[in-house]
Amino acid sequence: MGGMPDRDFRVPSGCGITGIMNRRGRTFSGEVILSSICNMLERGNGLGSGFAAYGIYPELKEYWCFHIMYQKAPSKDRVEEYLKDHFRVVHHEPIPTKKVRSLEPVPILWRYFLEVEDGGRDEEDFVVRSVMEINGDVDGAFVFSSGKNMGIFKGVGDPDAIGEFYRIHEYEAYIWTAHNRFPTNSPGWWGGAHPFGILDWSVVHNGEISSYGTNRRYLENFGYYCTLSTDTEVMAYLFDLLVRRHGLDFETVGNVLASPFWSQIERVEDEGRRRLLKALRITYGPALVNGPFAVIVANSNYMVGLNDRIKLRPLVAAVKGDFLYIASEESAIRVVCRDPEDVWMPKAGEPTVGKLEEDG
């Protein structure tokens, strides 16, 4: 395994997660998500936090945007050579940051806007493959964001420090998710923080996947290699496989990742639905994610919250107007939305789906 040193960070961790979406696609400031995640500092220990933001690069929205962190300068040269060979580099620049004394040392952070020349219908698969190749083969380099008109910002530190460092309050997005981590070791590098992303998917995740070995080896069947050994990576690839490649909707994905129990399936009255649920379990048994988790997954059009099948981790949702809120704690919602129209606890295995419905 090439890539970054200190790979041993598939560590159990407790976490706080939060996500806010404007379902009309109207952008709002990163200050909101900062307030929300910073109201759950108790759920992290300063060893990892991050943000995902959708709609932040409107002028360059047709280009793939790679956020890449480098441990050392030579890795940067190698990756840039790779990018030039495989893409047309439209624009590149350092990711704007502000010096924060508590965050030292920091990796080299750069972003690239890329066009796939000669794209065609396999463009997304090509991007996935490129990300896997860089992450797997180039020592000390790590692509941590690879979507269009979206970006992931993360590092080792408290969410307020990481937010300040990346100047999160200066961005405007229509979906924001954030993560605050409580790992049980001390990861030495920033790639281990969440969110985890591939294409325009981002995942913030609180949990430990007991089925990790099964899921990882299942994904290998479809050409996904978990170079990072993080639980969250497995989750992101499963969403990509099931939604993008297999064309399943989020309700169905919920029935796969947190499938109903056989006893529940047997009680379903509609025979067609019963057959469908059974077929899903038979086919996608290895994609069942076992163990405690609460996850917020987003892409350019959706924000989805999902719990494990017996709800072993907290997840609360709320709506007000065009806004959908999903978070580990109600406090993280109330701090940014004092009077939600509805607040509820999503049931185990039932996805909470926010869909983008742009005006006109």
Place this chain on the structure above:
Amino acid sequence: MAKAKYRPEFIVQRDDEKCIRCQVCVRMCSNDVHAYYPDTVISDSFKCVGCHFCEDLCPTGAIAIRRSEPHIKENYHWSGTDVYNIIKQADTGGVLLTGMGCDRPYKDYFGHIVLNASQVTNPSIDPLREPMELRTFIGGKPEVVIIGKSSEPELRTQIPPQLELETPIMFSAMSYGSISLNACKSLAKAACDFGTCWNTGEGGLHRDLSPYAHRAIVQVASGRFGVNKEYLDAGCAVEIKIGQGAKPGIGGHLPGEKVPEEVSRTRMIPEGTDALSPAPHHDIYSIEDLKQLIFALKEATRYEKPVGVKIAAVHNVAPIASGIVRAGADFVVIDGIRGGTGAAPTLIRNNVGIPIELAIAVVDSRLREEGIRNRASIIAAGGFRSSADVVKAIALGADAVYIGTAALIALGCHLCQRCYTGKCNWGIATQDPYLTKRLNPEIGARRAYNLLRAWSLEIKEMLGGMGINAIESLRGNREQLRGVGLNEVELELLGIKHAGEAW
């Protein structure tokens, strides 16, 4: 010339003060070990096979069967068994025969693998309070489920035929002929009651077993005994038997003495004739021939039931299994070197094949590398002794396991390894009506059922400890396994880390 004698394998000890001369041992021993003379019972240790039946029956506990020490001088290279075997072969000029699985001290990999459990960061799950699912499906799985996008979601993918099991444990192939009808009934009834499968072996389907046929995997082996349309229609799946872990590469031989009327009728062969299963199938000399047989059987059963192939675990097992899956099999059975038998040449049983743990690991990995793991289920067989062995096999990559020896032990077997004599005192591996009636199929079924129940409960406990509540999340989950005292090659082949290594 003087003829060498061999020592008895066992010494029958009788406590004369305890013996009440009831003669139950005299009447019961099929090997005629015990004899009654007015007011005394004597025992001929030479005849004892060590099945412990008399010991268990003796009402006063007067009998003890002890292992006898060889009388030859201690020799690291030449064991007593080696020497006595040579003397026997010099006497008879024959092949040494035995029964049950390999008993040689090859490394026990299951004994060098430990399981994981959750602590703090991941709550373990209590199976007494929370649902814990062992339901298992055997058969090919599609890669993707297509759902119609009309008003109501509608299933468009045809799921291939599946066996639905309530526990990932089935009963191995044991034919009527090699074991008694009462033993078959016991296992068949237990499988039906529990919701798993039993296997006819190459013995055909006796009419008394037809009530249990809906849970029978019917075997088609090289002798084709008992194979006809009704037989294929009756079972829930068809298994082509290519090989068996106890005797890879060789056929079978049921002597004419064990072919009385009922066996003859079921196997469709004349009474009293030897039932010879050739070493290869004479219509399968290559993989493409196997494909033809698989599809002939699928045609014959209208593609309504899974058709699988059973092979012995040999050196090249991974590519062979891959070929079998590509030939269209819905499941592959791999039988390891510890797999049992009713009769096999001792030297074949003890020296041919590889341990099942390694075979499961390499086959599962190979099918995944080739992206065809979903096309067929893997059933592992060969010496599973406990629920822990089953859990480890599934974590290595098996979908389900077959148990044979463990099931027979539940019916009374004491592993004397003399199944081939047809004199089984426990009424299992015999067709002698005087012996078979000792096995009550109702009680046998209950005991076999209890075994399935006990192991299933234990599996649930272990799963819950790992923070897993469905067996499919254990399948191939080698992260839950760690090796203890295994070298690098072994760890790599098994695809597991050594104990002490974190995720």
